[in-house]
Amino acid sequence: MYFVSPKHADNFYQLLRRYPVGQRDREYQTGFYIVAHPEIYNHCNGNPVSDGDSPFDWYFDESNDSSFQAGLSSGFLALVRAGINLFNNHEDFSLYLSLGTWGDELFKVFVQACEIRRGRQLFSI
Template sequence: MFFIDDEHEETFYLLVSRKFKENDPEYEAAFYVLTADNELRKKGMPFITPDGIDWEGIWNNDWSSGYRILLKLTESLFKSSGSVELAYGLGVWGEELYRVAMQAIGIRRKAL
């Protein structure tokens, strides 16, 4: 599995192991993205609660276009609804965010 850094890997597995939604591919894909780098951890993780993920709170942050499309993809994978301009993401993501997006799709497709 691809992780941007050690903190990404550690935080992701910590959430998966502690969360009441263990072995839930929707949550695992969202946790994977929301722990991917410092900005996502800082702005996204406060909205992971025992009751779920507060997507409205996440969207109240100021996000660059690359993060915005990654989060739209993540929310779509989580809710199994919504549309995502994936081709736009391919044009704005650097290599790391591209790999995070592809890994999140893989997680959602097959639970860990």
């Protein structure tokens, strides 16, 4: 399983322990995997599930705030939107634009997220 750093892995497993639905639901696993990236995790203050509905509650809570856009680079915003699309088929995602924005690291995170979403559980809880 690909993690960008040990902190990414720690954040991911911490989220799975905190929100047990992620231990059995691929959509949640995918969302938690993306949100666990240290850059994104720090941006949402380690609490992505603010109202208990999804790993991306923080995104919808903050996306109306103009300072939110300045907090994450375009590559990370594209990765978050990809995660939301994998989580619930949200339409605010363009693979075409994302591929032109991501470097190797974020592309590898996206590919790993797709593998998780497809049901290839490559981790143990």
